[in-house]
Amino acid sequence: MDMLVLIGRILFALLFLGSGFGHLAQRKTMVQYAQFKGVPMADLAVPASGVLLLAGGLSVLLGVWADLGTLLLFAFLLPTALVMHPFWKETDAEAKQTEMVHFNKDIALAGAALMLFAFFAHTGGDLGLTLTGPLFSL
Template identity: 30%
Template sequence: MTRPVDSGVILLARLMLAALFLWGGVMKLVGYAGFVGYLHSKGVPLVHIAAPVATAVEVLGGIFLVVGFKIRALGLFMAVYTIATAIIGHDFWNITDAAVQRDMVIHFWKNVGIAGGFLLLCVTGAGRISIDGARAPRGGLSSSL
């Protein structure tokens, strides 16, 4: 059970995470050919499947974050997705140029931090200001008897 202020903070966290993923997903759609080329350059197998899946995960995940739908499961899924994208997309250990490597290190650890935020959502849930919150039974004496 969360206090009203907690639900507001959880909503803000959801919206902040959603902004990142909605933006990324829309940019993948707008520059789809470039995204496919990037995946090819990283050696991602089955790019014809990976590209639309990644785009859908980011757009749909962002929408689910905004409305607060299935947040506990989404939090776990998005944490795993974010770590996977860190390993595939920010593989600093394969970079020889010092400036590019430093940039990739920052992006890698940023993704790890984002995954931590998703794990917190997995534990806290969506809060009251959400579809999940609206569907949850309200506590009270009658519900605990």
């Protein structure tokens, strides 16, 4: 089971690590997009969210307080779904469908992050192949 959890952690974390790196490496483009979407203080929000993604992704990947890492990812995903992908505001059918797909993806990943939080916090130190145990206990 330890190996399956490790593989799952790797696959889950890769998405967030790539996105976090993109937030920092392509900051100017990401800030422009965030401003277009109406994100307040986009010039600060983009790099801050990149750091949040990298911290959460690395935490899950390495198993260093992975429960906290999943909460960081949840803290990114839920507001991102609501602010960046408000499909209900779109009038064009194609744009509405695209935003709905992204909204649903973010909501599903937020749900997965919460489940992983509960998994890590409940399992405690019994889960192998992590560098630390959880920060929280359920």
